Amino acid sequence: MTCAHFVLSLICLLSIAQVSSSLHQETRLISVNVGDSVTLQCLYDDDDDGNPLFFWYKQSLRQEPKLISIHYSFDRKGTFHDEFKDNRRFTLKNEKYSLILTIYDVQVSDSATYYCAKSINSYSLEFSEGTTVFVKDTNSLFIALVQQSDSETIHSGDSVTLKCTASTGSCDGEPSVYWFKNSEDHHPSLIYTQSDNSDQCERKTNKTQTCVYNLSLNNLDQSNAGTYYCAVTVCGRIVFGNGTKLELKEH
Template identity: 35%
Template sequence: MPSTDLILKMMILMWITVMLFNKIADSAQTKGISQPNSMISADVGDNVILHCFRLGEENTNSVVWYKQKVGHEPWVIVTVQHEPKYENEFKPPKFNIEKEKEKGSFHLKIANVEPSDEATYYCGLRDFLTRFGNGTFLAVTGDGDVKVSVLQSSALNSVPAGASVTLQCSVLSESRAADLQVLWFRAAPPQSHPQIIYTHHSSSHQCESGSSTHTCVYNFSKNILSLNDTGTYYCAVAVCGKIIFGNGTRIKLKESVDPVVIFLAVALGVCMVVIFAHVVSCKERSCEYCSGRSQDSMVKKIPNQSRDAVELNFAASHVNKKRGKKERAHDNVYTEVMYSPLS
């Protein structure tokens, strides 16, 4: 039977193993589904495609598209196993699943975009639970009467924690800068829609005026301290009751190993070594006990004054000769005592 100490160590080992795998699973919770575009912009009447990829060649789980308007609960649009199954409010030709030749693509096509289509669209993967992609926010920008263009700098490379980044946004319009309101949004899970994080004041930009257009450059600086500061940053212009978004600048941290994962891995290794040493020690003690009882001779080591050891071998002999009625108790004697020095 295992000792109580060994059982306790085994329980600790199992707990550390579970915690380690849970930590690794949490760091990869969106694996299996991918939505590469966190935000797209479309004019009224446009046709748009929201991209979704099911990762893994062996992945055969159902894919589900959800629509969530700001302040409302999510609605199921379509479920795809082998063939798409659309909900009543989201029927073709308005909504369609567009499968490409490449395996694992389940793109949602929305035809003739209307203002009511502005929402966040989530692609989800159903297995035991539903795992969601990062979501795609569809911004409907109006009927095209507002002549404003928003250009952002290209995506930044991964930045180390604590670094400061400066994002740049150029706004081209037929209106004067004083008539425009420039905002910065940040979109990142688990938020359901982009959130306003900064509003430019009249003195926070540089403008150049041409014959018919005005170009203004807006800079936004941000310290990237942790994952809470990562995501896609959008420059947007509010004019005439409409919001025009830029293409977004994505910021992410340089990948590093989570210290908690390192600690759990080290603790797991230490526990395994301790338990292995405990098992080996128990086996050795058991073998010594068994071998000691099976010996037919007794071996003693006695040190003398010169620190030399002498081995005494006692060979027991049983005398079975009959001596009549006077057989005495000391007929069983040690017949031979041999002294030999230990090598």
């Protein structure tokens, strides 16, 4: 499992980056329909860093991060960059200790992970955890089915392989697979992305194919307990499995 496979691959791409304890995006996953609006919020601490620069970045799967905006802590509106400049679908707001990015009339191309970042000098760039936005095209005729086993019983030190079977229609582009974990102590979080064809796929007809995607977990302990969801995105749609619950049992 290489660094590029993780949603935090942004940090691998930028050698000066680090995860910040003073920035926080409470919502880790948002699913919306085409045409909806979505609001991303980044909370930051009141500290003695002077006048730090704040940024919003967009990272689509298998693409380098794109700079959306930049502004100072005292700047209410900020400045958009490149393709986001003069795009009325995007707005910025800087409230007290809160950076807010709103995207209106969302499109399938807005599906990505959005990070806020802070820089207090030219040698460091601190990132939040990021929020992944999935945009669903409800007008698509595409049909997909994602199946998972209901539960698995594990013991400390065990290993387990979670299986996700996805039957998808045929369209341009390869399916991408995401694994999420949800537990009582944490919000749902994206833990792994998979966009290659290394798993076994079988084409049933000219219009459909079935693929099996696996997630291997080793040396398990209590922190691994929770429900793991498989989600497949293809043809502008996202389809979630029903989730596999991992329950830890004492020997």
